[in-house]
Amino acid sequence: MKKFFSLEDIIIVSSPAAAMFMSSKNRFILEIHTKFEYFWGTNKLGRLQSKLMSKPYITVFRTKSDMEKASQYFKSTYSYNFINKELFNDTVSIGEKKRKHKIIYMGRFGKEKNLPKMIECAKLLKKQIPDFILDMYGTGVLVDDIAKLIEENDLSENVHLCGFCNDKNIFDNYSLLWLTSDFEGMSMTIIEAKAKGVPTISTNWGDGVFEVIHDKEDGFVENTVEDIVNRTAELMNDKELLINISKNALKNFDEFSKENAYKRWIELLKRFEGELE
Numbered sequence: 001m002k003k004f005f006s007l008e009d010i011i012i013v014s015s016p017a018a019a020m021f022m023s024s025k026n027r028f029i030l031e032i033h034t035k036f037e038y039f040w041g042t043n044k045l046g047r048l049q050s051k052l053m054s055k056p057y058i059t060v061f062r063t064k065s066d067m068e069k070a071s072q073y074f075k076s077t078y079s080y081n082f083i084n085k086e087l088f089n090d091t092v093s094i095g096e097k098k099r100k101h102k103i104i105y106m107g108r109f110g111k112e113k114n115l116p117k118m119i120e121c122a123k124l125l126k127k128q129i130p131d132f133i134l135d136m137y138g139t140g141v142l143v144d145d146i147a148k149l150i151e152e153n154d155l156s157e158n159v160h161l162c163g164f165c166n167d168k169n170i171f172d173n174y175s176l177l178w179l180t181s182d183f184e185g186m187s188m189t190i191i192e193a194k195a196k197g198v199p200t201i202s203t204n205w206g207d208g209v210f211e212v213i214h215d216k217e218d219g220f221v222e223n224t225v226e227d228i229v230n231r232t233a234e235l236m237n238d239k240e241l242l243i244n245i246s247k248n249a250l251k252n253f254d255e256f257s258k259e260n261a262y263k264r265w266i267e268l269l270k271r272f273e274g275e276l277e
Contacts, residue, residue, distance in 0.1 A: 010029070012031060013029065014031050015030075015049075022054040027056075028057060029059075029060060030058070032061050033062060034185040035063070057272060059074060066207070079261055080256050083257065084258045085195065088195050089169050093196075095239070098172075101131055103232070104170070104178070105136040106165065109142040113181050113182075114203070117180040119146065121180065121228050122155055128229065137165040139163065146161065175242060176201060178228070187209075197249050198246065202220070212256070218248035
């Protein structure tokens with residue numbers, strides 16, 4: 001790596017796993033795409049990577065809360081995940097019938113997403129809202145396991161595995177986003193849903209959840225299956241409440257705009273370059 005880069009280069013490294021191969025002679029900016037505890041907590045693989053890597057100039061986290069934790073130990077900052085609004089059309093279908101009783105999940109089918117919990121939510125919600133629909137978009141190692149759970153719990157008419165989807169406007173068809181993750185860095189899906197006025201009901205996957213969801217204003221943070229289901233039923237049975245929460249989600253989307261991220265990165269790169277001179 002020392003041969004690849006000059007001392008004047010601005011180098012951005014995407015993870016401690018990559019930073020392990022950086023020369024201590026090269027100054028670089030480290031990005032962290034998951035939460036602080038993964039690399040500086042109890043996860044053995046994450047801790048090993050952070051111990052073996054060269055020391056970065058600064059570490060960029062995805063949430064302000066993770067930056068604050070890290071700042072006790074090393075130089076850090078944060079920059080939210082952002083959305084390019086050009087990927088979305090101007091249509092927002094808040095309150096339209098095509099959204100009625102329809103929930104979306106979009107993401108990987110990985111262990112950390114705790115999708116069996118989502119199926120438990122669906123099973124319980126069926127008792128209150130028999131005609132609800134949960135469309136699950138994504139791929140991953142647990143797809144077959146989730147398909148089996150759907151069949152075992154007699155949810156085939158309600159819960160659908162829809163495969164990979166790259167159409168950001170798909171959120172126009174749904175009233176709510178469900179997220180049952182055990183941990184996240186900063187959920188892009190919540191931000192994408194906000195761009196279409198779709199509020200999220202999410203588990204508390206880390207302190208950053210309260211930065212992307214303003215609880216009870218533009219979404220909800222609930223932990224138990226019962227609380228997720230009761231909140232969902234409340235919104236589906238109160239159209240006016242759902243519309244108000246949806247409008248707040250749309251209004252708060254700009255916090256995660258490309259323009260705001262651009263400003264933060266320009267400021268960071270100017271600081272980096274200024275210390276090279």
